[in-house]
Amino acid sequence: MSDYPVSPRNRIKRVGKRGSYDRATVHAILDSALMCHVAYVLDGQPYCTPTIHWREGETLYWHGSSASRMLRAQEQGARVCLTVSHLDGLVLARSGFNHSVNYRSAMVFGTAHLVEDPAEQERALLAITQRFYPGRNEELRPMTTQEIKATTVIAMGIEEAAAKIRAANVGDDEEDGHLPVWAGVIPVSTVIGTPQPSPVLPKHTPLPAHLAAYEPGRRLDAALQETQAIYEKG
Amino acid sequence: MSDYPVSPRNRIKRVGKRGSYDRATVHAILDSALMCHVAYVLDGQPYCTPTIHWREGETLYWHGSSASRMLRAQEQGARVCLTVSHLDGLVLARSGFNHSVNYRSAMVFGTAHLVEDPAEQERALLAITQRFYPGRNEELRPMTTQEIKATTVIAMGIEEAAAKIRAANVGDDEEDGHLPVWAGVIPVSTVIGTPQPSPVLPKHTPLPAHLAAYEPGRRLDAALQETQAIYEKG
Incomplete structure (x- = not known):
């Protein structure tokens, strides 16, 4: 896959070594998350709204109630910046200045x-x-006409994109390396817990095979990448 | 504490029962996160930039390189929407329509x-x-004049705010309750891992007491609320 085109809008300005316009890198970050933040402008005021996104090739989708302010503002062709971020660690340095995060x-x-x-x-x-x-729709009742009417779907072709990644141990100044205060990375990750069945579930309803990716203890980003891959295979 | 004032900008439009203008509720969500997303407008284009934030009373701060595009765009008094989101669970229903997330x-x-x-x-x-x-500064070398010059700090008084929380099991339609497909919540949480020391750390440098909140296996949101409380006590 080729890189995304670069314009003043998506050009990485700071710490270029952390940046990338590679499509596969951008896709992997998007696909590893359930939620994104969407920035849009309404009457000169910026809004930053969290929502669920999904990707098909170079198109991103999100959805919501047909009465949603965000969606009504966007459906006429609004400029949007959609961002996904994963926090991967706290980076502690021997100076305040070199503290950072992995992301x-x-x-x-x-x-x-x-x-x-x-x-x-x-x-x-x-x-x-x-x-x-993947596979869940076959077990659900069909959507009703009313449910479809009540839901607005927004689509957006990816015009430009940039990824930024910090995945390294601490970068202390060389002359600070001897200072006797602990430095390093405290990793953080988002993990899956034990499923909590609905209180109105018929007894002995098993966890279906289509939830196998969401194994308790597993990282959510890995599960989401796996389900995207299954979805893409069809 | 009183509620935040409500205007068309922060009024909860959808699913009002999930919304709140309560200051303590908003503060707790902000303080439980290290990273936020900041929406701002530059030449008519919205941007959504992840960054680290911290709070003192009703003021939020973020910072970065003095060469940062975001910070240069904001320092002249830009309107901003800063959003923090925590994903707490995947909500699986007996209909596609009632699927949701806890957040x-x-x-x-x-x-x-x-x-x-x-x-x-x-x-x-x-x-x-x-x-x-809290307490780490006392163990670090002082900041240099050059480091201070290289860093821009942005402050923003909270003019209006709104919180939105979904923390419940699945809300299936009553008539779907008998359908024999698994429904419920798959919880997710962001947790702290095992500290990875810097490769240039002097041998036997202990983990300091000021990192006690970041115990491996603990939820990051709980650790961040604890450190904020310690910080506020001074």
Whole structure:
């Protein structure tokens, strides 16, 4: 895959060695997360709204209530910046200045638009369940017309994007290396816990095979990358 | 503490029962996170930039290189929306429509400005280390004049804010309750791992007492709330 084009909008300005325009790198960061933050402008005011996203090739989707302020503001072709960030560690240095964090982030720029075609909208709504829980749709009751009407789907082609990654131990100044205060990385990760069944679940309803990726104790980013790969295989 | 004022900017539009303008609720969500996303506008284009934030009362701070595009755009009094989100669980329902996530998010609105006064800037730079690692500054070498010059600190008074929380099991439609597909919550949490010492650390440098909150296996949000409380006590 080629790199994303670079413009003043997505050019990495600071610490260039951490930056990348590589599509596979950007995709992996996006696919490893369930939630993103979407920045958009409404009457000159910026908003930063968390939402669930999913990706098909070079298109990102998000959705919500048809009454949502964010979605109504975006459906007419709003400029959007969608960002996904993973915190991977706290980096403690021998100087305040060299403290940092390990992270993986992707910023994506594009123009949001409403998915208007009813067939395309229904396909997108099926995709969100299928992408996170491949095979689950076959076990669910069908969507109702009212549910489809109540939901707005936004799509955005990725025009430009940039990834930024810090994945290293501490970068102390050489002359600080002898100072006798602990320095290093405290890793952090987002992990899956033990499933909590619905209180109205018929007794002995087993955990289905389509949830196998979400094994308790596993990293969520790994599970999400795995389900995306299964989804892409179809 | 009183609620934040409500305007069209921060009014909760959707699923009002999940929303709150309570200051303590907003503070707890902000203080439980190391990273936020900041939305701002530059030449009509929205940007959504992840960064580290810290809070003192009703003021939020973030910082970075003096060459940062984000900070240069914000230091002249830019409107900003700063959002913190915690993902707490995947919510699986008997219908695609009722799938959801458990989360805690806080959106904060204000006007960013540069911390210009050198004494206030130095105090803020000491505060960032002290807030996350209370007591650590006493063990570090002093900041250099060059390090202070190279760093820009942005402050923003919280003008308006809103929290939104979903912390519940699945909300299936009553008539779907009998369907024999697993439904419930798969919890997720961000946890602390085993510290990785710097490869250039003098041998036998112990983990200091000021890192006690970051015990391996503990939830990061709990550790960050604890260090904020220690920091506030002074």
